[in-house]
Amino acid sequence: MSSRKVDLVAVMDHPPRVRALQRVLGAVDDDIDPVVDLWRPYLDGLDNLPPDGRFLLVGNHTQGGAEALLIPYAVRREIGVRVRPLADRQFGQMRGLPGDLLAAFGGVVGAPETARELMRHDETVLVFPGGGREIPKFKGEEYTLRWQGRSGFARIAVETGYPIIPVGLVGGDDVYRSLTPRDSAWGRFSQALSSRFGGRDDMAIPLMRGIGPTLIPRPERMYLRFGTPIDTSTPLGIDTTDWVEEVKRRTQTALEQILDDLLSLRETDPYRGLSPLAWSRAARP
Missing domain, CATH: 3.40.1130 (Glycerol-3-phosphate (1)-acyltransferase)
Incomplete structure (x- = not known):
């Protein structure tokens, strides 16, 4: 260090x-x-x-x-x-x-x-x-x-x-619900994209939704x-x-x-x- x-x-x-x-x-x-x-x-x-x-x-x-x-x-x-x-x-x-x-x-x-x-x-x-x-959480990682x-x-x-x-x-x-686990087809595809364009596969983005099918955050108390x-x-x-x-x-x-x-x-x-x-x-x- x-x-x-x-x-x-x-x-x-x-x-x-x-x-x-x-x-x-x-x-x-x-x-x-x-x-x-x-x-x-x-x-x-x-x-x-x-x-x-x-x-x-x-x-x-x-x-x-x-x-x-x-x-x-x-x-x-x-x-x-x-x-x-x-x-x-x-x-x-x-x-x-x-x-x-x-x-x-x-x-x-x-x-x-x-x-x-x-x-x-x-x-x-x-x-x-x-x-x-x-920050990005796949289903089950909350x-x-x-x-x-x-x-x-x-x-x-x-x-x-x-x-x-x-x-x-x-x-x-x-406030957002992840729809797919990390080992899903989308998860693997997203990790590949993250690795290809960002140089690291741990920044993959899950499929998410907020209120209903939108990306409007769900109201949640902190x-x-x-x-x-x-x-x-x-x-x-x-x-x-x-x-x-x-x-x-x-x-x-x-x-x-x-x-x-x-x-x-x-x-x-x-x-x-x-x-x-x-x-x-x-x-x-």
């Missing part, structure tokens, strides 16, 4: 168009609380957030993408710090308006050296170890973590002594939970490589348990479809 130094000021020194977007997003941020309250997401575990903001959030990606907005929002609202999301290289290097919006939102390319520098400055960092490949070979987040957290907060979101994989902090300090007498794998295992186990618990909670929540008639009986933390 590279140890190349990164100038954080240079990384965050954006061109005027991005700074303009930052001002717009800041103004929206100040007035967004009533809008989110109307949406009424289920927010739990906020008392697990260290008030100094020095922690690494490790979450799951969903097809709806609500986690990328709701996690930073909830942290800012609770302890008043700005979250720095680490973007998959493929997304972090986007050009034009999408790339400008990502930068204005505080996102940076998820390179190890950038993460180290953010942590050296005690920034609050958010990472999705599955990266972009965890709320599963695709972390194969991804342990960099644990390695850097151990190096810097950063505590890890697992954070899980349920609801985002249900359920977000912040887990108990995981201490990454290396115990005496334990090999660092082994400890990194153990931290990764503990984080993945904790996040999978959060997702299982939220899925069970949602099963009995009459407000899961955002029906206003069921609000009075909605599940609350």
Whole structure:
């Protein structure tokens, strides 16, 4: 893993168009609380957030993408710090308006050296170890973590002594319904296309639908939970490589348990479809 130094000021020194977007997003941020309250997401575990903001959030990606907005929002609202999301290289290097919006939102390319520098400055960092490949879900893959070979987040957290907060979101994989499994004819064809034009077959796109046969997102309540902090300090007498794998295992186990618990909670929540008639009986933390 590279140890190349990164100038954080240079990384965050954006061109005027991005700074303009930052001002717009800041103004929206100040007035967004009533809008989110109307949406009424289920927010739990906020008392697990260290008030100094020095922690690494490790979450799951969903097809709806609500986690990328709701996690930073909830942290800012609770302890008043700005979250720095680490973007998959493929997304972090986007050009034009999408790339400008990502930068204005505080996102940076998820390179190890950038993460180290953010942590050296005690920034609050958010990472999705599955990266972009965890977003498109084929039938039967909802709320599963695709972390194969991804342990960099644990390695850097151990190096810097950063505590890890697992954070899980349920609801985002249900705004669209995948129609075919990965091993179907469409799945194989989509993987071949992804490999041919993108150089990687793990970005294959499933056949999906939202409301009815359309791609209009289904109304779904979002359920977000912040887990108990995981201490990454290396115990005496334990090999660092082994400890990194153990931290990764503990984080993945904790996040999978959060997702299982939220899925069970949602099963009995009459407000899961955002029906206003069921609000009075909605599940609350």
